[in-house]
Amino acid sequence: MTFALVLEQLLNGLQYGVMLFLMAAGLTLVLGIMNLVNLAHGSLYMVGAYLAVAGTQWSGSYLVGVAVGFAGTLVVGMAMEVITMRPLYGRDHLDQVLVTFGLILFFNELIAIIWGRGSLYTSLPAWLQGHINLFTGSRYPVYRMVVLGVGLAVAVLLWYVVTRTRLGMLIRAGASNRTMVAALGVNIRLLYTVVFGFGAALAGLAGLMAGPIYAVQPGMGELILIQVFVVIVIGGIGSIRGALVGAIIVGVVDTLGRAFLKPVLATIISASAAEAAGPALASMLIYLLMAVVLALKPAGLFQSR
Amino acid sequence: MKTWLAALLAAVASVPAMAADKLTLGFMSVLSGPAAVIGNDIRDGMRLGLAHVNNRVGGLPTTVLVEDDRQKVEVAVELANKFIKQDHVDAIIGLSFSNLLLAIYPTVVESQTVLISSNPGPSQIAGKDCSKYFFSTSWQGDNWSEAMGAYLQKAGVQNVYILAPNYAAGRDVVTGFKRFYKGKLAGEVYTGFTQLDFQAELAQLRAAKPSAVFAFYPGGLGINFVKQYAQAGLKDQIPLYTSYTVDYTTLPAIGEDAVGLLRTSSWDPDSANPVNKRFIADFEANSDARHPSTPATRTTPSCCLTRPCARSKGRSRTSPPCSRRSRKRTSHHFAATSVSTATTFRSSTTTSGEWSKRAPSCAFVRSKSSSRITATLTLSSVR
Numbered sequence: 001m002t003f004a005l006v007l008e009q010l011l012n013g014l015q016y017g018v019m020l021f022l023m024a025a026g027l028t029l030v031l032g033i034m035n036l037v038n039l040a041h042g043s044l045y046m047v048g049a050y051l052a053v054a055g056t057q058w059s060g061s062y063l064v065g066v067a068v069g070f071a072g073t074l075v076v077g078m079a080m081e082v083i084t085m086r087p088l089y090g091r092d093h094l095d096q097v098l099v100t101f102g103l104i105l106f107f108n109e110l111i112a113i114i115w116g117r118g119s120l121y122t123s124l125p126a127w128l129q130g131h132i133n134l135f136t137g138s139r140y141p142v143y144r145m146v147v148l149g150v151g152l153a154v155a156v157l158l159w160y161v162v163t164r165t166r167l168g169m170l171i172r173a174g175a176s177n178r179t180m181v182a183a184l185g186v187n188i189r190l191l192y193t194v195v196f197g198f199g200a201a202l203a204g205l206a207g208l209m210a211g212p213i214y215a216v217q218p219g220m221g222e223l224i225l226i227q228v229f230v231v232i233v234i235g236g237i238g239s240i241r242g243a244l245v246g247a248i249i250v251g252v253v254d255t256l257g258r259a260f261l262k263p264v265l266a267t268i269i270s271a272s273a274a275e276a277a278g279p280a281l282a283s284m285l286i287y288l289l290m291a292v293v294l295a296l297k298p299a300g301l302f303q304s305r
Numbered sequence: 306m307k308t309w310l311a312a313l314l315a316a317v318a319s320v321p322a323m324a325a326d327k328l329t330l331g332f333m334s335v336l337s338g339p340a341a342v343i344g345n346d347i348r349d350g351m352r353l354g355l356a357h358v359n360n361r362v363g364g365l366p367t368t369v370l371v372e373d374d375r376q377k378v379e380v381a382v383e384l385a386n387k388f389i390k391q392d393h394v395d396a397i398i399g400l401s402f403s404n405l406l407l408a409i410y411p412t413v414v415e416s417q418t419v420l421i422s423s424n425p426g427p428s429q430i431a432g433k434d435c436s437k438y439f440f441s442t443s444w445q446g447d448n449w450s451e452a453m454g455a456y457l458q459k460a461g462v463q464n465v466y467i468l469a470p471n472y473a474a475g476r477d478v479v480t481g482f483k484r485f486y487k488g489k490l491a492g493e494v495y496t497g498f499t500q501l502d503f504q505a506e507l508a509q510l511r512a513a514k515p516s517a518v519f520a521f522y523p524g525g526l527g528i529n530f531v532k533q534y535a536q537a538g539l540k541d542q543i544p545l546y547t548s549y550t551v552d553y554t555t556l557p558a559i560g561e562d563a564v565g566l567l568r569t570s571s572w573d574p575d576s577a578n579p580v581n582k583r584f585i586a587d588f589e590a591n592s593d594a595r596h597p598s599t600p601a602t603r604t605t606p607s608c609c610l611t612r613p614c615a616r617s618k619g620r621s622r623t624s625p626p627c628s629r630r631s632r633k634r635t636s637h638h639f640a641a642t643s644v645s646t647a648t649t650f651r652s653s654t655t656t657s658g659e660w661s662k663r664a665p666s667c668a669f670v671r672s673k674s675s676s677r678i679t680a681t682l683t684l685s686s687v688r
Contacts, residue, residue, distance in 0.1 A: 005512040012504045117373070118341030119525050121558035131538030138511055139538030144504065213533075214501045215339040215525050259505045279497075 001263065004136035009259045010252065015144045017251020018151025022206035023224065024231040024243040025158060026199020032238020032304055033174040034192050036085060037093050039100040041203055041228070042221025043107035044080075048073040048204025049211040049220065050111055053120050062125040069208035070201055077200020081193050089192075108218045119215040147209050154202065155244055162240055171195060175238040175304045227254075230286055234293045236300025245301060250286050257285040328365040331388030332399040333381065334423075336373035339501065339525020342554040343401045344373070347423050351399065353588055370394070376401075378408045385409035389416045396421055402523075403427040403446060403474035404498075414438045428477045444571065446474045447481025449548040452569040453519060454486035457546065463488045466515035466543075468506060470526060471495035478521040478548060491515035501529050507537045518543055522550045528558045535562035 027041050048069045055068025084103060088096050124143055131139040162168035170191055173181045182188045207221070214220065227250060235246025262278030269277070293301065332351060334344035348371060360367055370392060374381040388394045389412070396419035400406050403425035413420045414436040426445040430436070457465060467482065467490060469475035475495060483490075491513045494506055510518065518539075522530040527550035534540055540562065547568045556563055574585055 002512060005508055008508040008511070009505060012508065015504075112337075116341075117337030118345060119339040121525075121528055123560055129536065131536060133538075138508075139542075141504075141533070141536035141538070143536060213529075215529065217338050255505055259509060 001260065004134070004138045007134065007136055008138055008140065009256055011140060011144070011148070012259075013252035013255035014248065015148045015151075015251070016255055017248040018148055018155070019206050019210055020224070020228055020231050020251055021244050021247035022151060022154060022202045022209075023228045024235065024247050025154075025240055026202045027228055028232040028235065028237055028239065028243045029171065029175070029195050030199050031232065033171060033178065033195055034085075034089060035178070036088060037096045037100065038085075039097060039225070040080070040103035040107065041199075042223075042225035043104050044073055044077055044200045044203040045207035045210070045221040045224065046111060046216075046218070047076050047107065048201075048207030049216045050115060050120070051204070052208035052211060053122050053216055054115075056122055062128070065122075066208060070205055073204025073207070074197050074201040077204075078193055078197035080200070081196040085192075085196065086189075104222065112218045115218075117218060119217040120211075121215070122212060124212050143212065147213075150205075150209065154205070158240055167194070172304075227286065230290050232300075234290055234300060236302040236304060238304030239300070239302040242300055242302035242304075249289070253289055254282075254286050257282040261285070326365065328362055328367040329392060329394045330362075330367060330369045331372070331384075331392060331394035331397045332369050333372045333374045333384050333388070333397065334399040335376045335401040335405075335524075336371075337375050339528070340376055340401060340523065341525075342528075342558070343424065343524045344399075346554050347399055347401060349588065349591070350423075353584065353591060356587070356591070369398075374405055376405070378405060381405040381409050382412065385412050389413065389418055394418065399423055400425060402472075403477070404472045406430075407473055410434070410436075410439070425474055426477075427473050428480070429473075446477030447484065449569045449571065450478040450482040450519075450521065451485050453546055453548050454482040454484060456567075456569070457517065457519070458486045458488065462517045464491045464514075464516040465489075466491040466510050466513055466518045467493045467520070468503075468510070468518065468530075469495055469521040470498045470500070470523075472498045474523075475521060482519055482548075486519075501526065503530050503533050504537070507533060507539060510543075511537070511539065515543060517546060519546045519548075520550055521548055524554065527551065527555045531555075531559045531566070532562050540565075 023041065023045060026044075027038060030036050030038050030041075051072035052065045052069030054065075055072075056062055056065030059065065059068075080103070084099060088099060128143045128146060130142050132142055132145060134140055160168075162171060170181065170186060174188070174191060174195075178188075181191075206224075210220075210224075231246040231250050232243060233246075234249065235242030235244070258279070261282045262274050265278050265281070266274035268274075332348065334347045335341060336344045336348065351369065355362070355367065355369065370388070372384045372388075374384055385397060388397055397409075397413055398421045400422045401424050406422055406425045407427055407429065410420065410430065417438060420439050422439070422441045422443060424443050426441050426443055426448075428445060428447060430439055430441075431445050465486065465488065467479055469479050475498075479493065492510070492515065494509070496503065496506060518534075520530060520534075527547070531545070531547075531551060534545055539545070545566055547566065548570075551559065551563050551566055551568050552570065553574070574581070
């Protein structure tokens with residue numbers, strides 16, 4: 001277990017963490033401000049990936065594909081909000097779960113009808129391929145560094161918007177006390193649509209960045225959505241700072257756990273027992289972490305209200 | 306080719322009239338998700354095989370019911386039950402994954418329905434679970450990796466790092482590899498069956514400093530693994546050897562990253578026999594210029610294989626397909642001979658062929674086939 005290995009796994013964890021953050025940011029805002037449980041957030045992730053693939057195939061350029069994916073998911077998100085979410089704002093969480101679950105099924109079938117059930121594979125442009133040499137001597141893929149960079153840039157941008165602009169002020173106010181914001185005469189419907197749309201666009205960005213790493217297939221969003229919920233529960237609902245911290249923690253703990261738990265266990269118990277127990281425990285690790293955080297701070301690490 | 310058709314007709318004509326008047330086959334394979342590259346090829350190979358016999362397998366008009374098992378065990382079991390109890394199929398064919406095959410195996414053989422596998426060949430069925438209703442037109446999972454193990458052993462490569470997914474075929478492949486590779490292992494890692502991101506495992510691999518890597522990742526897993534291996538800068542540092550990973554289902558997606566990799570196989574498009582050439586030409590014509598792959602070659606003979614079953618419908622089955630010679634000889638596999646016809650399936654033409662310029666976006670992959678596979682199905686002509 002050398003320093004080079006630990007550093008490489010840390011980078012992997014951070015990269016996974018920022019991808020979780022992109023999805024968690026939108027979801028936590030939607031849940032915090034609009035009090036809306038949106039299970040279809042994973043479907044927006046999938047829509048972003050598919051639109052990016054379609055855009056790249058149609059135009060031949062990777063960047064055009066990225067733009068199509070981002071803008072397309074923004075439009076789909078806002079349309080989804082206007083058509084299906086508006087009747088749900090006052091209602092019980094269970095009703096919202098039912099509707100958004102239906103949306104998951106709808107999007108999965110729609111994608112399967114248009115693009116088929118098999119996975120789509122795209123190749124990256126030449127400037128994103130290959131590796132860079134780290135100072136420790138090992139190599140790291142260029143693309144994952146770019147994903148990490150984009151995620152951190154979005155985090156900074158979000159921080160700027162939320163803390164330094166009027167829109168951000170309204171978002172924070174809405175997360176604290178929705179009724180008062182409406183009573184003060186702010187166009188709350190427009191605010192909701194904008195927040196939902198940008199949350200969807202961020203999820204789409206996560207999806208289109210994840211596409212070349214994982215497989216672009218119907219149902220790809222559901223797997224990551226579970227971990228995103230863990231992130232927002234740990235970070236605190238409604239708090240973007242909590243989403244960032246929670247996502248980094250979950251990403252790093254999950255990756256380091258999968259990488260190092262087995263060898264660490266092998267020093268304590270026998271090697272064959274560690275072989276069986278290691279991966280099982282590693283996959284449970286983030287849920288154990290969530291349980292511990294909830295036991296100590298029931299509202300999550302950063303509370304917004 | 307003409308002799309093949311002639312033998313077919315002769316065989317059919319020489320058999321007395323049968324009890325049944327049509328044939329129903331249940332086809333199930335993975336047609337969604339990352340592994341759909343394999344399932345789609347198996348299905349298209351099957352359709353081509355049917356077209357080559359004019360939809361009359363064994364002289365009987367044949368219907369094939371195509372279903373998607375979505376790589377899920379519960380769906381596969383449900384489909385098997387549906388085929389047997391509801392559709393009353395004469396044989397179940399297709400199948401892409403060993404764990405799904407093992408899941409439906411007890412149900413199907415207990416109902417005395419013929420089960421023909423085009424892809425997986427779990428070692429359990431070659432041994433104690435052998436049944437006279439099971440045929441395989443492909444291989445036993447160990448075979449191609451045995452060849453790779455023997456090759457690396459002969460080449461004097463030491464310190465190999467092994468990676469495979471954690472399921473029945475993954476374990477079979479690694480067992481086959483270790484049967485002939487007797488050198489030191491730098492590591493033996495089993496990843497999750499649906500895990501698509503190997504970055505953590507690649508970091509571990511790099512830290513272990515092996516001199517070679519052997520990997521088995523079928524379908525979409527292989528696409529992701531090879532691409533990530535290349536992106537991590539490992540391809541020019543540590544040579545990668547694979548079985549069932551870089552093949553014609555995954556090469557279009559892997560692209561340039563496959564250049565220079567060595568793999569073992571029992572079929573290659575450059576095999577210069579006329580049946581193979583006809584197969585490739587028709588496959589490309591029928592499936593939008595997609596190039597055929599090994600799984601596709603495995604199902605075309607599968608349709609030919611059901612001919613003895615068709616003829617013996619209503620009578621007792623002919624001799625069992627899986628050899629009961631010895632369970633200790635675990636390197637044996639299924640010799641699919643049909644006893645009552647002139648058509649036998651001989652060993653494949655072993656070649657070290659170069660992938661020619663036909664394939665899109667791939668320049669050169671040297672394939673070295675196994676010399677141990679003695680009775681593998683291929684599209685050889687009748688003697």
